[in-house]
Amino acid sequence: MPFFILFSVLLTALLVSGCADTAETSPSSDLSDSSLSSSASSGSDSATQVQYRTVTDMRGEEVVIPAEPQRVIAISRSLIDTTMYIFGVEDRIVGGSVYDKPLQMGQYVWNGTDYTVNTWIGKILNPGLDNVTNVGGFGGPYGLPNVETIASLNPDLLILRDLGDQDEDTEKFISQIEAMDIPVVVLKYPSCYDEPSVETMYEEIRLLGEVFGKEDEAEKIVETVSSRVEFIRSRTADIPEEEQKKVLYFGAPTWAKDKGGAGYAFGSGSTEVAMMEGIINSRSAYTEPGMNMVSAEQILSLDPDKIILCT
Structure with missing residues (x-):
């Protein structure tokens, strides 16, 4: 996907570290950076064990996650799944805040002109979202988060974009998910802060790059979006x-x-x-x-x- 498209896509979606020196096969261990390697079962072919590493999310929490997450839940997902699409890992989403009606066109007619347009950008980029289970979310037409549905999907990672307007419910939900030993990585939407800034979205994208081992791709996205932002600012800053x-x-x-x-x-x-x-x-x-x-x-x-x- 050409990176010049990303500015409009990712702003619409808004509107997008740790170190280890110990190997372990369970996320309950105390780790600091990338660790585990494959081990061989005695008397049988090699059995690959899941590798884990630690990332620091936007709460400041160190979260032990699979080195290569394969079954991802994305709550309040627009920036999450759009970025995953650019990374080429969109097929790993098994559940999320997904509008569970079929992909359809919005009918807009004005003065006899038909402005029919598909308004679901995520589904345009990734039609596979039609097959993703809706697990609810905070805001939007998704219903409340459903912990039982999430558990039934057997995820190895849940990524939550905290929208900053339901703190108590969000914290309760995170506690319920973590109690099931499902790691939770939290992104923070700009409205979580006293002075919302587009730079917060850059931090979200970089964190997603770290989660999926796509740091270089994440930096390209940030550079593309920030260059467009600065271009616009340079043209509008002096308007009286x-x-x-x-x-x-x-x-x-x-x-x-x-x-x-x-x-x-x-x-x-x-x-x-x-x-x-x-x-x-x-x-x-x-x-x-x-x-x-x-x-x-x-x-x-x-x-x-x-x-x-x-x-």
């Missing part, structure tokens, strides 16, 4: 405040009408607005905190200069 565009960052899922609105407006405190203001040097048309359902009438009253559709 009075000339800044008033922009509405807006999500219009097809099920919004069932909840009584036109879609979701992203406001102050959201990662999307923080990056929009910090990178393209615009002003948010919607200033209420968080992400809220709004009506068509409310959108008109906001009178934005531009609308960014993230759906």
Whole structure:
């Protein structure tokens, strides 16, 4: 996949160390870096034992994981599975926060022009997601995380992207999974921090590179995305405040009408607005905190200069 595509793909997905000197065959051991090697069973052919190593996730926790994870659960997965696709290991996902309806096109017709588009980027990149078991997630149309479903898939690793808005539930869920001896690597979405920044996504990508032994590929992604970010900043940094565009960052899922609105407006405190203001040097048309359902009438009253559709 050409790396120049990654900027839009990975920002849409946002919106992407340890050392060992001891070999061990069980994740319950105290390790620091890559370790185990194959061992031979006496009186039989060589039996390959699972190798383990330690990574430090974005909680600051040292997590013992398989050296080559093969059965991965991805919770709040967009950046996770997109990055895994680029790494060439997308086939290792056995479960995740997956919309379990078949891949379909979104029908958009305006003034007689058909703007039909497939809005599920992950499924465009990896149609195999249609065969991945939905285990729930935090946010989105996936349902709550289902610990029993996760256990039934026999994963050797769970990667969770902490969205920063359900701390108590997230911690409880992690404890339940770790109690089943399933290693949990936690990424932290930019909104987990007081000042959301695109640089947080770079850290997430680098951690995924470490998890899958794809550090060089991860660095290429980071370099590609950061070069685009800096290019945009260089063109917008000097826009005077009075000339800044008033922009509405807006999500219009097809099920919004069932909840009584036109879609979701992203406001102050959201990662999307923080990056929009910090990178393209615009002003948010919607200033209420968080992400809220709004009506068509409310959108008109906001009178934005531009609308960014993230759906």
